[in-house]
Every structure is written in C-alpha cells, then in structure tokens.
Amino acid sequence: MRSKGRGPRSASALLQQVSACLVLFQRVLKVGLVRLGIHPSSNQYLNAYRHRPEHKPICGVAGIPKLIKTLMANPDLLMPLGGCFILAFDLINRARCREPIVARLDVAVEPSDIFNCAEIFLGLAEGTLGSGSASKNAGKGKNYDGMLQVNAFTPVTDPERMSDSHRVIWQRERARVDAAGYHADEVVLMDIFHADAQMSMTLPMQISAGLKELVAEWKADGFAKPTDADPTGKTTRDPCTIETSIQILNAYIRADRKNKMLLRAQMRPADIQVIREAATNPKTVPAIMLLAKIAREPIYQPMYQVFAEARKAATGVAPTIPVLELL
Template identity: 25%
Template sequence: MTSTNAIHVFHSAIHPDRAAEFRAAAPPKHIIKDGRKEITMCCTNCGKFATDEEDIKLKKCDVVSILSVICHCQKENWPKHKVHCSDALGAGIQPLIKSVTANPMLNHYIQVCLAIRFHLHDPRKFSASDRAKIMRAPLLVHIDVGIEPTKIAQFMNLYTYPDEYDEDEMEGMLQLHDLVSPWPGILQGTRTPTAVNLEVWKQARQSADEDGDYDRAVVLVQFVNDFKQSITCAIVVGEDAIDSARRAEPFVMCSAITGKETKKPLSIASCFEYINTHIRSDKKDRLLLRAPMRTVDKELIRNLGRKVDSHATRALKVKMDREHVYVRHSIEFVAEHALNRGPPTVLGEDRQIEGPAEAAEPLKMNRAERRRLQRDLQKTQKRRK
C-alpha cells in the first residue's frame, strides 16, 4: 500500500484516574439545574426581558445575539432572520450555554479568563482611576463554541475523511474554541456593544450593584456557534476568580498514552483546555452539556479538514493546535513506549468513556517477542527514511 492510499485508524486512550478526578471536581447536577432556572432570556431586537409576570416565547436561532422573540420583532426582522432560521439547528447551544454558566466550577474558570483578558488581576497595568473606570465600563468578549463528538476518534475521522466518513447517531458535547476581544475577522459593526447589548449590561450592572459588587467588572460574553446561533450572557468577575488569576497556579495534565505529567501555566488557553477536558470526561452527562451531533456541527469539522477558511474554522484550528487530546502519536512511538513500560493497564468496559472495549487481559510478551518487535520497528523506520 502506497502512502497516498494509506488509511489512518484513530483510537483513543483513557487515563485510569480520569473518572475519579471528574467526580471530585464536578458539582452535583441539582446545583446546575437550579442555576439554569435563574437565567433570564431577552429579545435580541427590542431588548425585552422575560419576567415572572410575562413569559415571552423565544426563538433559538438568531444570527448574532441572544434570541429572537415570537412577536412583532421577528416579523419586522424576517428577511434577515429567515436566512439563518432552520429546523436543522434544533435546540442548539441555548440549553448548553445555560448549563455552562450555571455550573459554579466552569463559570469560575470563565471568570478567570475574563480577568486575564482585561488584566483585572494585575494592579500594575492601570492607575487607580483607570482601574475604577474599567470596572464600571461595558466590557465585551466573543467566545467561539462548537458541538463536537464525545469520542475523539469520531472527530478525527470527520476531520481526516470529510467526504467519506459519517455516522447517523453521534453523541456530541459543548466545547470552547477561542476567546477574542476585539474580534479580528468579524464585521466592524459587531465589535462594539449594540443598544440591546448596553441595555442587557445596564440591567446586569444594576443587579451586581444591588448584590454589593459595585467594584466588580460586568462583562458581556457572546457565545457564538459558527454565527448560526449566539447567546449573550452578562458575567460578573468575582473576587475568587481575580485571586485565582493572581495566584496563577499551573494546571497539571497527565498523558494517557505516555503517562507523562505536564504543567501548563495559567492562561486563557490552559483554562479552555481544562474546561474542555472536564466536559469530555463526563460520561453520564452529569454536567448537562451533551447533545446529539447535528449536520451543521459535523460540517464545521469537515470544513476545517477541507481547509475552508472562515472565522469558525480558524477558531476550531486554534483549539486543535492548543489541546493535547489532538496530538497524534506515531504507531512506532506508541509501540516502542509500550515496550519500555511493559503491558498497559486495561480499563474495564464499565470504566471506558471513549473507544471500543478493550481485551479482558493485557497483552503479555516474552523477551524474544519484544526483541523481534523492536527489530521490526527499526526496519520500518529505516524504510521510511
């Protein structure tokens, strides 16, 4: 078989401590459900909020803002709205963003990212007067998100074989791609807060002041899914998040393939990788962040594989370059490493989160078999050179 006809086979490896680490860090599901109930929605076009007295009906598919309301706003905006409104979008990212912002742990790390982005943790960056102005200013960021397969092998197949590979039923999960502010590559008119954005911010600012957070920044965060769906949330950057950003304790990550521990300095990139890894570890949807993969979700991954240039594909490429889960290890490297370490620890079928069930017993090799495999690997490497 020539190299041009080579078929790549993707497998996933799971660290044996992953499930235990997830259970230790994840909040109870009822906390997330209670937090989702406290989230208020508003109309994109007129800024009208849903209240206890009047529950406005909201559409799930506006182009670049919170949501559209089924009222005169949708009728007036229909020429623009109908281009992006499709039954194929389904519930989309709305319930997922609710779950992210209602999750105390994930919300904390998003706040840490905002503190880093606007230097809220570094008193040396601004004078006292400038810092006070920033804390009271309507800050705005854009976070690209996507729904990706829970199994990394499925993601890599969509990316590598965009025109050949597909599965009808594919479980997906929310993932954070990139954070930008101001937003390069986006229309100039969308880089600054709109009148509706400012109205949302003012209400959030007033609520924060009433809660005693007068000297805390309120940031408008737009979670955008390939500009087909968008949710805007006002997030107050709390003192705990600022303290975490100041301490800057690194993340310690361990490879399931090599067993090597790596320390990653605290940054927006490492926070996003930690959040995404935590979501990926959620086998039983305890975080309420899983959803069926839609055609539009698969197409974003395929378009990156096809090298289609767009803001969404560039943001996804940033994520792939950033996160260790996408690192490809050659077969020779993995096999050679296995020889040095001995037989791998095999997870039971009930412990597996990704990939096919493993064999019941680990593979055993005597010394002669190991030497023969080493010679075969060396011959293969020489032929490739």
C-alpha cells in the first residue's frame, strides 16, 4: 500500500486538517468551561475521585493505570465525556438521578504525531510524510511518542448488564453526592476498557445540571466552526453528537504538545500492531474500533481517503467497517 506520489499531498492535507480541528475544539472547550464556571483547580468534577482508595477493592483492580487515572482527574476532559452521557441517555429531557447509568468507554494509545499515525496505517516507507517525530522508526514500534485516545463510547441499555459491583459503586457515589448537596446532579458509571491491558475498571462521574443546560444549547445550535478560512465570512456549525464530543476530547489531548495533562506515553509494539491490523485485517475489537474512528474523525480523513482509494483499486470494493456487538 505504498504510494510515492501521495506522501507530500497527504502531509499537507493532514496539517491543514489538524490546524482547523484544534482551533474549533479549543474554542468549544474554553467557552464551555467559562460558561460552567469550571477552572483547572475546580472541585466540581475532581471531588468525585478524591476517595479513589475506597473504590479500589470494589472495582477489583489492584492499581488504576496511570493514563486513565489522569484522564478521570481532568475537568476539561470530563466535560465532553459528560456530554456523551447526556446525549446517549437523553438526560436533557429525562433526569435519572435515582438510577444507575452505565456506558462502556474504549481507550487506546496511538501516535501523538498524526504523520506517524498515517505512516503506520498506510504502510508508507520511513519518513514518507517527513514531519514525524519518529519517522525513522516507522512501523518498528520504537521511540514513538504516544497519547491516550478514546475510540468508542457505548451506552449500556440492557438492565441485565448491570452487575452487583455497578450497583455498589453507584450507591456509594450517589450517597456522597447527595451528602454534598448535589441532589439534582446525575451519577453515572464508566466501564473503561483498554485492549492491550485486557482489563477493565469501573469509575463514577458526576454530571451537573449546568452541563446539561450547556449541552442542550449545543444540541440546538451546534458547534460554531472557525471562519478564518472562509472568504465569505459565513459561520458553519458541526452538530453536537456523541461522535463530535469524542472528537473534542481526542483533539484536546492531541493539542497538548507539552504534555501538561500527562496523557502522553511511549507506544508499545502492541499499540503499533492495532494500527496495522486496522488497515490490513480488522478482525479484533480494538482494530475495528480504530478503523471506525479513523473513518469518522475529520483529522484522519486525508489518510483514510488514501487508504480507501488503495483498497478499492486493489480489490474493486470500497472498504467497510465490520459490525461490532459489544453489549
């Protein structure tokens, strides 16, 4: 799937897409946090996790993986995650403060440099895209700077999927939130899966009434896109959906080039393998989820277009995403 002629064109398109996406997503987050009165030192979301030690025996996990623990302590990133719950369970129109709500969150580690990701996914020669932080090691699984990313958010709608552990964790968190005076806030649970670790953990999250109001506005009006590149000056908008909420979260992590959020990590061979499988043989859950994400998120569109054209030229059929039945 090598293509000498596509490298420079793809690199330019990827760079333009990165810039446009990050401007939009950073504006959305800044506006949302100011509207909610949330700042990095705010306790509104952090207080739900200060009692993590008493949750560890219930979750059945000896130690919470560092990246996920850091993700769950970041109020900027919990806002789009909360938005996913609000949209998936229609919490704008139906409060569910007195019942457990659960969703599955699948996370992974992928290159923090989009050019590295494209080289691995497209099977390009070393340094084809030229800008990668580790292009000379493309495909070898060495010295890649990685970052945590969310690949999928799947609401649990079957009551039979609710375990006793879910109920215990939710009841404790509900009692704590009520004791703090936030009776109208939702308490939700996330089953977080990381494929390479072959493990999951359940963590609670508190969703405020203010966030529900903000998501309602976004749902009605959409996210305003930057108009810098539009000579007509017209404002265009993206719809507020679960998919765009995940894009916001992922783009915010990607924009943190100095790793102030501590969500960067060295990639391992298993992380590289998932990217390869997504392009060549997506049969595992992580590979299928990644391929779906690459096909869905705008930042990957240039490299996905190259992939789709090459696949169709080789097989005569456009690529499709296998259906996953997780729940």
